Structures are given as C-alpha cells and as structure tokens.
Amino acid sequence: MSYNRIAVYGHRGWASSAIFNALVASGAPIKLIHRPGSDVSSVPSSVSMVELDIEKQQQELIAALQDIDIVISLVGLEGILKQHAFVKAIPSTNVKLFVPSDLGVRADDEQGLRVPMKKTKDEVEEAAKKADISTTMVQVGCFAESAFSIGILGIDYPGNRMVFTGDSANQFVNICTRDYVAAAYASIFASTPPAKLAGRVIGISELKATGSEIAAALKKKYGAEPQIFRHSLEKVNDEVETCIKNGIPLSLAWWVRKMWGSGTLVGLVGNEVWEVEGYKKVSLEELLVGGKLAPYRNMPPQIVQAFNDTIQ
Numbered sequence: 594m595s596y597n598r599i600a601v602y603g604h605r606g607w608a609s610s611a612i613f614n615a616l617v618a619s620g621a622p623i624k625l626i627h628r629p630g631s632d633v634s635s636v637p638s639s640v641s642m643v644e645l646d647i648e649k650q651q652q653e654l655i656a657a658l659q660d661i662d663i664v665i666s667l668v669g670l671e672g673i674l675k676q677h678a679f680v681k682a683i684p685s686t687n688v689k690l691f692v693p694s695d696l697g698v699r700a701d702d703e704q705g706l707r708v709p710m711k712k713t714k715d716e717v718e719e720a721a722k723k724a725d726i727s728t729t730m731v732q733v734g735c736f737a738e739s740a741f742s743i744g745i746l747g748i749d750y751p752g753n754r755m756v757f758t759g760d761s762a763n764q765f766v767n768i769c770t771r772d773y774v775a776a777a778y779a780s781i782f783a784s785t786p787p788a789k790l791a792g793r794v795i796g797i798s799e800l801k802a803t804g805s806e807i808a809a810a811l812k813k814k815y816g817a818e819p820q821i822f823r824h825s826l827e828k829v830n831d832e833v834e835t836c837i838k839n840g841i842p843l844s845l846a847w848w849v850r851k852m853w854g855s856g857t858l859v860g861l862v863g864n865e866v867w868e869v870e871g872y873k874k875v876s877l878e879e880l881l882v883g884g885k886l887a888p889y890r891n892m893p894p895q896i897v898q899a900f901n902d903t904i905q
C-alpha cells in the first residue's frame with residue numbers, strides 16, 4: 594500500500610484530537626503543523642513537527658509543505674479564518690489536496706451562508722477554488738456527543754426533554770460519533786490517491802434517526818415520555834435572523850434545527866457517503882439506552898444555560 598504524506602493543522606481539539614490520533618495510527622506519514630505555544634507533549638515520536646505562525650511565516654509554511662500530498666486542517670474557532678494562509682501557500686507547493694476544517698453540513702441556502710461559522714468556512718472553500726486548489730470537504734452532520742448533550746438540536750438527553758421543530762418528528766438527522774468520524778478520516782485519506790478525492794464532498798453517516806425515534810429512545814431510557822416542546826419553522830427562522838443580526842452565537846443551532854424541521858438537514862451531508870470497511874457502527878439504542886454515548890467537551894456554564902433556554 595502506498596501512503597499519502599499528510600500534514601495536519603489543529604491536532605488538539607475535541608474532534609480533531611481523535612481524528613489526528615486515527616491518522617497517526619493509520620500508518621501514513623504525518624507532519625504536524627502547530628501554532629507557537631500549542632501543547633505537543635502527547636504527540637507520538639513518529640510524527641514530525643513544525644511550529645509556525647502560518648499567517649506570519651508564509652515562506653516557512655511553503656517550505657514545510659514541500660514534501661506533503663494532503664493538507665488536513667482540523668482547526669476550530671478563530672483558527673478557521675487562519676486557513677486562508679494555506680490557500681495562499683499551497684499554490685507554491687506540491688500539495689495535491691487541501692481538506693479544510695468543516696465537519697458539519699453544507700449550507701446551500703442564502704440564510705445558512707450568512708450564519709457566521711458557515712460563512713467563514715464557506716469563504717475558505719471558495720478562496721481555495723479560486724486559487725485552483727483541489728479540495729475535499731468532509732461532512733458529518735451532527736456529532737452524537739454534542740447533539741445529545743448540549744441541546745444544539747433541541748435535545749436534552751440528561752433532562753429527558755426535546756423540541757420538535759417543524760416536521761422534525763418525522764424527518765431524519767445524520768449522526769456520527771467522534772470515533773466513527775476519526776476512523777472515517779483515516780480510511781479516506783491514509784492511502785486513497787489524492788486525484789480520486791479531489792473536488793468531492795464526502796459525507797460520513799453512522800446512523801440516521803427521526804425526532805420520533807429519538808423521543809422513543811429517550812422514553813425507553815427513562816421509562817417515561819420525554820417532555821416535548823414544539824417550535825414552528827417561522828419561530829426558528831426568526832431566531833436565526835435575530836441571532837445573526839445581534840451576533841448571538843446560537844444562529845448555527847437554530848439554523849440546523851430549521852433544516853431538520855424542513856426535511857433538508859439529512860441531505861446536507863451530500864450524496865457520496867463514505868463507508869468505513871469493517872467498522873461496527875453504533876445504533877441509536879446503544880447510544881441513548883445502552884449507555885454508549887461518550888461525554889462532549891466541558892462547556893462554559895453560560896453556554897450550557899443558553900442552549901437549555903432554547904428548549905422550552
């Protein structure tokens with residue numbers, strides 16, 4: 594088997610650390626590009642490391658990418674914006690494929706493209722296209738660990754409560770555990786020739802469930818019907834607009850719920866779903882009833898409260 598030479602940026606986050614570890618374990622040669630001050634104490638010795646401020650050290654970034662086939666960015670938060678530095682550098686290298694940090698769903702509506710996180714990610718993808726850089730976008734829908742524990746989708750698993758938005762009771766949502774996403778990244782990128790991945794939007798899907806199926810799993814878990822709230826599509830549409838207008842960081846959550854309630858969310862991972870050979874996928878029942886749901890990262894109490902307040 595011939596491995597791709599992969600550079601990773603953003604190795605230490607909640608999702609990204611698992612993906613990074615799976616890429617390292619795949620056997621592909623990995624180069625970690627990390628910002629100054631980033632904790633690299635747990636990076637295995639097989640990984641080569643380059644410390645760089647990618648925005649201020651363009652020439653060093655170009656030099657670091659000379660022996661790389663695929664750049665996989667897994668940054669979060671303000672790091673998303675910094676990916677424009679890769680767009681500037683890659684044309685001066687031999688990199689064959691750029692995989693920007695996305696790990697969500699594609700926004701193909703005007704409003705979704707105004708949601709700040711989606712807008713920033715979309716601008717990176719567009720800039721890469723303009724620079725003639727081959728990209729692969731990976732879409733996972735919602736991570737199980739965040740979807741069920743912090744109320745992004747209007748589901749309060751610990752509190753046995755949930756919101757049905759529009760027709761979400763009957764519409765599917767695409768869910769992946771972090772472990773599955775990590776296995777999928779290794780399966781997709783370790784040895785597939787970059788030319789076969791270029792220009793593709795690859796979906797990852799571990800399970801799909803409707804709102805009613807999730808409510809039934811909650812009932813089975815707790816032996817009591819979950820408390821159900823109902824939000825109209827008009828209400829969530831107004832919430833998206835209010836959040837965008839006022840810079841409230843809940844716009845993504847309200848927009849995702851709107852997409853779910855209108856039946857479009859499940860399709861936003863695209864038509865090309867990558868299956869991880871030999872992987873035993875988890876079921877909704879195993880996650881919610883059988884105790885297989887792993888915890889999400891620790892969230893600041895005010896964020897937890899803000900999500901809680903949307904479930905009423």
Ligand SMILES: NC(=O)c1ccc[n+]([C@@H]2O[C@H](COP(=O)([O-])OP(=O)(O)OC[C@H]3O[C@@H](n4cnc5c(N)ncnc54)[C@H](OP(=O)(O)O)[C@@H]3O)[C@@H](O)[C@H]2O)c1
Pocket residue numbers: 602603604605606607608609610627628630631632667668669670671672673675694695696697698733734735736739740
């Ligand atoms: N669909 C979903 O449900 C879902 C859920 C969670 C995450 N995601 C997506 O998954 C991707 C990775 O998320 P994550 O939660 O693993 O990310 P994260 O925890 O926020 O951070 C990942 C990495 O980003 C780096 N980073 C953060 N701010 C930076 C900055 N200003 N400059 C440079 N680097 C910076 C960190 O570097 P250091 O090591 O130097 O600190 C870290 O290694 C993101 O695109 C995120 O939106 C999607």
